[in-house]
Amino acid sequence: MKKSLGPNTLAQPTPVWLVGAFDEAGQPNLATVAWGGICCSKPPCVSVALRPATHSHDSILDRKAFTVNVATEGFARQADFCGIASGRDTDKFAATGLTPVKSELVDAPYVEQFPLILECRLQQSVAVGGHTLFIGEIMDVKADKSVLSPEGYPHIEKVRPIIFTPVLRNYHGVGGYLGQAFSIGKELK
Structure with a gap:
């Protein structure tokens, strides 16, 4: 028997992404988000949700752009810091030792040090309760060669992204390989 936990943000896992944006003074800033994911294939789009009170919120609206920087296991402390400090009074790049690179x-x-980056043009924003859902069209994906599979795509065991468990507020690494998608279920047909 299952126990009812009521309405809550308990879908697991969620990503740990650092959203990059320039503020009104042109300073680079990062906001750690866990509410995000791919939301469309054609055109390729990603969504991230931020509260209007965050420093990055208005920056994304003003610049009509953002980046998604996939946080990796080696940068868990920096990712956490970027979620608890405010860009209004802290240069998060300087504080964490991360290097900002202006997208072309x-x-x-x-973030130069992160191996997987999505460069996004703001397609639309939607108010959803206490958050704004930003939908960005992915203009390019940048990946370090060291994290690519032989087929030329990011390999999760090389990227080593951080995942987050809401409510309990825990960070985790990704587990091992289970099987090929759109294939392992065929035996049940």
């Missing part, structure tokens, strides 16, 4: 495609910075 969109008006937003990305």
Whole structure:
């Protein structure tokens, strides 16, 4: 028998992404988000949700762009810091030792040290309760060669992204390989 836990943000896991944006003074900033995911295939789009009170919120609206920087296991402390400090009074890049790089495609910075980056042009924003859902069209994906599979795509065991468990507020690494998608279920047909 299952126990009812009521309405809550208990879907697991969620990503740990650092959203990059330039503020009104042109300073690069990062906001750690866990409410995000791919939301469309054609055109390729990603969504991230931020509260209007965050420093990055208005920056994304003003610049019509953001980056998604996939946080990796080696940068858990920096990712956590970027979620608890405010860009209004802290230079998060300087505080964490991360290096901002200005995207050549969109008006937003990305993190040089992170191996997987999505450069996004703001397609639309939607108010959803206490958050704004930003939908960005992915203009390019940048990946370090060291994290690519032989087929030329990011390999999860090389990227080593951080995942988050809401409510309990825990960070985790990703587990091992289980099987090929759209294949292992065929035996049940």
